[in-house]
Amino acid sequence: MSDVKKNEESMAQAVKEILSGGLTRTVLSVLLGFLVGALFMIGSNKEFIEALGYLFSRPSDALGAAVQVVSEGYGALFRGAIYNADADTFEKAIRPLTETLRLGAPLIAAGLGIGLTFRVGLFNIGGTGQLIFGMIFATFVATRLELPFVLHTIVALIAGIVGAALLGAMVGFLKARTGAHEVILTIMLNYIALYFFTFLMRNPALLQETRATGNPKADPAAETALLPKLIGDNYSLHWGLIFALLAVVVFWWLMERSTIGFRLRMVGFNPDAARAAGINVEKTYILAMALSAGFVGVAAANQSLGVAVGVTPSAHANIGFDAITVALLGGSSGPGILLAGLLFGAFKAGAPSMQVIGVSPEVLGIVQGAIVLFIAAPPLIRAIFRLPAVQNSNALGAIRKRLFSRGGAK
Amino acid sequence: MSMNIQTEEKVGFKAPIVMSSLGLLVLVLLGFLGREGMVAFEISRRTDVVQLPAIDVDSSTLGIFSGIVMIAISGFALWRSMQNKRTPIWVLTVYGAVGITVLLGWLAAGATVPVTFIAGTALVLAVPIILGAMGGVMSERVGITNIAIEGQLLSGAFMAAVVSSITGSFTLGIIAAMVTAALMSMVLATFSIVFLAQQIIVGVVLNVLVIGITNFLYQQWLTEDGENVNFPGTLEIIKIPVLSDIPVIGPILFENRITVFLALVIVPVLWFILFKTRLGLRARAVGEHPLAADTVGVNVARTRFWWVTIGGAIAGLGGAALTIGNAGAFGREMSGGFGFIALAVVILGRWHPISAALAALLFGFSIILRVWANQVSPGIPTDFITMVPYLVTIIAVVGFVGKSIPPKALAVPYTKG
């Protein structure tokens, strides 16, 4: 066989693999998710429903209404999350994008945490509880200690990570020690953490703000502890983004390059073989839960130190739960979670401008849910789009190697 | 003929240790360091036909007495453990009842405890949890983990409120709630059985989706047009003649809405089906060893599908109990974690309908206690009382049922070959 033909065949094979691979499925899932959201927008639109009444006499009205509501809704999302073309200056026009980055940062960090447990064969539903514990620690350092600028932020960040990691480690410990299922433990701890946080913020001796109004609320973080603004005072984007990006790099090294990650993945794939290979599986579970919660802790610090307003019990902003969807969409890989976190960050950033034009931004919750529903069942996406089944050859790997390997093949 | 294999199994001492520490805590905190004052346990309502006198006790004396009883029960559990036997469920129920009583007595020092009101409300509040847990038992017994109970409750609550409001018929509302939740279960079942997806993930995702959809519709539709689509009112309270006149249990059990009665019927019926009938035997076989069931001609996929689906319908009824069975309207994310509690209750009850229902009752009590504690003794930090059932679940999962054996094939997809 000639080389050209061989290449062609392997290209065809590679195309098949791309179609059956994770990336295609992910993109299609996202598109389908938006489609589902669009259907809900259309279905709840008054003009559309009215136009349905005379659908057969003037079908274009219904169609027009449908197109209009969807383009307005997603247009508002785009304006609120990426680029606002209506703004007078470029600086203002680009602000939505910075908001997306700001709101995406904690989702990325927490998503990494949840993704880590997926890789170890665990399921951490306790992002919320761990986030709250991280916030308790970080808020305490940020409001009750006096430290110089920079150092204060760093200590508060570390406190947040440690606080979250402690709760995570406890779940790991209880699982390892008693065999209790981590899903139940983390769900229960979410509630316990929330009520504990509220209790702390009701008590002036603990976390409640100095000029207490009776509502559970903490003091704002000291100025020395606040995360500094990243690109000037015109934007609220702060260093939380940098920490989230650092977390992505650390996650990637940990999971793909380090021996610790090797053992974590080993336990995830086959705990029996890991045990026979001399790995203490129970300790690995504890470590994994602690590391996972540690990443969530980065998000916690972000919530406590990001804004100059005191935290309230709702400051966890459901990030712990959204992180599950981020990790699922991101396929539990560092780069994937980065992109998924930004997408869902964009949803948060764009919500208010959808509200303004009268489309309920709650529709984004549906989009989010639909996306991960399609992600959760790869065969479903394959069935819908008639994609080929997963291929077994290494053609794609070979091509990727040719493109990306350093120094060429040996 | 049969080989005499030496068995050296251990029941474990975790349960007695946890139980006796709790007993000691009660003895010291609620007894010796307890609050001054008499408590009146009011067991009859003023409207009751048969009037029984209230029971007056001293709060701290009750604490000491209950602490001793609880420690004694722990001692019994310890003795059973030493003999390598499990403590029977009714003993644990008595232990729990004593614990609830002493907490009531402590909270109400110097006041009265309206027993029928508290127990009755606890039951009403427990109904969504009980029904959610029955849905959970049904799906987990056939080997499908159901994290989506929360979403099933929420969708049931939504549909019951909306359909009842629009049609004016509670019956239609209940049917709509059950059908919707059953459809959700079908999605879970299809993903798990046909697409072999990770069941926990599908469950979580379904919850996200239902929360998203109900939030959207609530904001876009129910808040604007609330009077027409979210104003169903509540079901009528039915008094069963004669039975409802029995002191104490009459008003608690026999003077309720249809949702409560249905729950009270479904629990024993499910137990009966599960352990006494052909359907139940086959279902349990599918959950324990699907391949074995398949080889004797039991259709694994179909069994799983229908048990999960009907379980969903029951959870949907639980959702209806939230709106037309109690609150009278739908509220944003109103299931508020009941579905997750139901999940805990399934494990707490060791996948047994009756034990699970009893565990659900514990949560019912904790909810009413929180509300009532605020009224009777406002100084108590209610955040901690709110935490109690969740802590109990953790203690139980770690201590009591850490060794409990779930259906063998739980969360394992079944494929031939």
Add this chain to the structure above:
Amino acid sequence: MKLELRGITKRFGQVTANDSIDLVIEPGEIHALLGENGAGKSTLMNVLYGLYTADEGVIELDGIVQKFSGPGDAMAAGIGMVHQHFMLIPVFTVAENVALGHEPTKALGVIDLAKAKQQVREISERFGFNVDPDALIADLPVGVQQRVEIIKALSRDAKVLVLDEPTAVLTPQETDELMEIMKQLAATGTSIVFITHKLREVKAVADKITVIRLGKVVGTAKPDASTSELASLMVGREVILTIDKKPAAPGKAVLEVSHVSVLDDRSQRMVNDVSFEVKAGEILALAGVQGNGQTELAEYLLGLRKSIDPEAKTTINGIDISTASVREVLESGVGFIPEDRKTDGLVSEFTIAENLMLNSSFKSRFTRGLSINFGARKKIADELVEQFDVRTPSSETLASKLSGGNQQKVVVARELSRDVSLLIASQPTRGVDVGSIEFIHEQIIAERDAGKAVVLISTELDEVLALADRIAVMYRGKIVGIVGPETSREDLGKLMAGVTA
């Protein structure tokens, strides 16, 4: 009832498990289906039983073509099957297991347990099975569980009974009892298909023998055919039953085990006061029927289980490892080839290279600080793939893509390339093709000749006889005798049945 299979073909992806197989089973006949592990016997029977649908071919009963869409259809047509892994539900009673799928019921679908128990008792008495219908399956020994399986089939009026590797889990004595049962059933007109790879059993009981190799029928024979004739049909060439090896030159004791007792997951005492030693340069085989404590003993030696006897002591080269963790045991110079490579030996989602560093991830030639040394790993992996003849496109191929034999070679390569003084090889050739078996056996002997101590755990008598310098026979958790390699099969068989001289 006469059963006829014609041209049965079954493919899984690109693999053809059954290639147009023809088989005729006369009424009252015991028909042995002989073949190596992986020859396609079980697939064929699962087709017959309706668990798989054949891609081509027909099944006929008394001349009528059958269409089975599930086991239920096959059962209704009179086919009963006793699977290799019992299809019993451990938490159910005997009666419930037998009744499952065709439960006698009263009104409202309530199970008539009395009737179900009566049915078990009747069949049990008819054949002298001695099975209590109220016993929980989990409490019964395997031999009795197997009888429950037979009762299950008979209670459904099976006219053709398929027994899939029924003797794998039985003691020789239980095997004899089973053969009596088979003859008795055949005498009452039941046809029996007896699937096995054990030649002696076939010769003892079969009326007719069909040999299958690589998914094809390669021949039929009468039970009076010679063993070597059957064996060569089975493996496709004359089998070398003995391997050339020099006499052992034992050195000082490497492994010393004394008074070890171990519980299994069900808290049953599976190893009972075992003591032995292995010297450098010798192979000690732990022989015995499966399930007599070998698995648990191997797991104890690796540190996965602890002895319940405080007196117990185990040393390697004089160092006490009685309470050591698995990692400490491995690092003290132990190589371990686990019994079940799929669960314990490999991570099938990992590449070959990753699998080769499986138990060297802490501080080893594969690591640099906390990072994996990818360059070194690639180099070592490529070398080992070459040296151990692992047939693979590259060392970056996923382990799940390899054949059983090549997977096992990866495990062997990993363990032998580490610096070990003791090799524990548990069923090292189970489910491995003949070529790989020979290669692995040679490697084990090479280790011995290099002065390493070897513990070989095997239920295959042929393997034990081929490799061992000394044979310790385990029965019900005890070592009932340690004998030399010249011991006859008969004497070993007696020991394996617990009969001590």
